[in-house]
Amino acid sequence: MPANTLSNEQTVAGVFDAEAIREEFPILERRVHGRPLVYLDNAATTQKPLPVLRAEDSYYRTLNSNVHRGVHRLSEEATEAYEASRESVRRYLNAASTQEIVFVRGTTEAINLVAATFGRTHLAPGDVVLISGLEHHSNIVPWQMVCAERGATLSVIPIDDRGQLRMDEFGRLLTDRVKIVAVNHVSNALGTVNPVREIVAKAHARSIPVLLDGAQALPHGPVDVRELECDFYAFSGHKVFGPTGIGVLYGRSALLGSLPPYQGGGDMIRSVTFEKTVYNDLPYRFEAGTPNIAGSIGLGAALDYLWKLDWPGIRAHERDLLSYATEQISTVPGIRLIGTAEEKVGVLSFVLQDVHPHDIGTILDQEGIAIRTGHHCAQPVMIRFGIPATARASFAFYNTKAEVDALVEGVRRVREVMGV
Ligand code: C6P
Numbered sequence: 001m002p003a004n005t006l007s008n009e010q011t012v013a014g015v016f017d018a019e020a021i022r023e024e025f026p027i028l029e030r031r032v033h034g035r036p037l038v039y040l041d042n043a044a045t046t047q048k049p050l051p052v053l054r055a056e057d058s059y060y061r062t063l064n065s066n067v068h069r070g071v072h073r074l075s076e077e078a079t080e081a082y083e084a085s086r087e088s089v090r091r092y093l094n095a096a097s098t099q100e101i102v103f104v105r106g107t108t109e110a111i112n113l114v115a116a117t118f119g120r121t122h123l124a125p126g127d128v129v130l131i132s133g134l135e136h137h138s139n140i141v142p143w144q145m146v147c148a149e150r151g152a153t154l155s156v157i158p159i160d161d162r163g164q165l166r167m168d169e170f171g172r173l174l175t176d177r178v179k180i181v182a183v184n185h186v187s188n189a190l191g192t193v194n195p196v197r198e199i200v201a202k203a204h205a206r207s208i209p210v211l212l213d214g215a216q217a218l219p220h221g222p223v224d225v226r227e228l229e230c231d232f233y234a235f236s237g238h239k240v241f242g243p244t245g246i247g248v249l250y251g252r253s254a255l256l257g258s259l260p261p262y263q264g265g266g267d268m269i270r271s272v273t274f275e276k277t278v279y280n281d282l283p284y285r286f287e288a289g290t291p292n293i294a295g296s297i298g299l300g301a302a303l304d305y306l307w308k309l310d311w312p313g314i315r316a317h318e319r320d321l322l323s324y325a326t327e328q329i330s331t332v333p334g335i336r337l338i339g340t341a342e343e344k345v346g347v348l349s350f351v352l353q354d355v356h357p358h359d360i361g362t363i364l365d366q367e368g369i370a371i372r373t374g375h376h377c378a379q380p381v382m383i384r385f386g387i388p389a390t391a392r393a394s395f396a397f398y399n400t401k402a403e404v405d406a407l408v409e410g411v412r413r414v415r416e417v418m419g420v
Contacts, residue, residue: 085300
């Protein structure tokens with residue numbers, strides 16, 4: 001991840017100790033099929049550190065009650081904890097205000113929210129939504145749905161053979177018919193880090209807003225949405241070492257505030273009569289119903305935990321791990337790496353001759369190694385490379401070179417078992 005799209009107060013790299021930090025992630029001590037767990041499926045979901053486990057447990061043991069509703073003590077304390085988490089998110093993204101932080105179920109819901117509200121109010125027949133060929137289905141399907149409804153068209157920035165966006169094509173596709181650009185910050189299938197600052201600058205030069213899907217970027221460090229100048233930023237709690245079922249939509253307040261509500265119900269209203277409903281202020285206008293209170297508190301704990309880490313040191317460790325893994329896996333005969341972008345996070349997507357990726361995953365599992373196989377909810381990426389699926393190992397800061405060695409050894413074993 002280039003330092004220029006991530007931010008943190010610290011600037012000096014220490015030597016990051018991955019072995020030491022593993023002690024804070026109890027699940028990493030597990031054994032699977034009698035072997036030590038080698039967890040390399042971090043792009044699917046990350047493991048949780050003790051402070052997150054404690055925060056959720058403590059919420060249910062000591063605070064459990066509904067938020068924004070009760071005058072009683074527990075409800076007040078739960079509301080305070082819920083809103084404190086919103087502030088933790090604001091700080092991690094360097095948003096201007098907590099009004100810009102909407103709690104949702106995850107990245108998928110965040111993008112659906114924007115597609116439904118912005119899409120329905122800003123798209124007309126002949127308009128264009130510009131996405132990229134690297135997108136997760138969550139940043140394709142909601143736009144397809146709203147385009148079909150509004151008579152608009154989906155346009156796609158193509159990718160090159162290394163899995164990088166064709167920025168020359170982006171310039172050509174960015175016409176005045178484009179009403180929103182929606183791209184991922186980091187690709188889940190290939191690990192490519194996209195030039196999002198350039199994308200935002202070019203789109204804004206034509207007054208076109210930009211949504212960034214940050215699901216795979218935030219696990220690799222804080223970002224500064226004000227510095228990126230994006231209009232929307234979406235992410236999931238479970239990929240940033242927090243709980244499942246919780247995520248965030250950041251929206252620049254001027255734009256977010258101009259959008260109609262997404263879902264109707266409790267908490268998103270100021271007053272209701274049968275004749276007329278007056279909606280609540282930001283961000284509550286987009287938080288209908290009892291929210292995932294424990295999840296939000298767990299997410300706040302995760303981001304507070306991450307905030308204190310040595311990010312320059314972690315980035316150096318992650319870069320080192322990726323280049324070691326790339327080098328080592330390339331020594332295995334028959335391996336083809338899919339996605340070799342110049343700027344990448346720790347994702348190794350690969351195929352091994354004509355061995356089906358599911359067989360690779362199953363054999364590695366017998367060795368205690370967890371990877372993901374399939375199309376990674378990014379089928380257009382697979383189509384672009386002419387393959388149905390890949391095996392994908394994805395790293396987090398708690399992974400070590402010994403685990404890379406285990407992966408490479410495991411892939412050699414796959415060759416033996418499959419006779420290739
Ligand atoms: N990618 C993966 O294994 P949800 O499911 O809403 O938390 O996140 C969806 C999503 C959106 N955008 C990107 C870039 C993503 O990587 C994901 C989730 C996981 O790659 C599960 S498919």
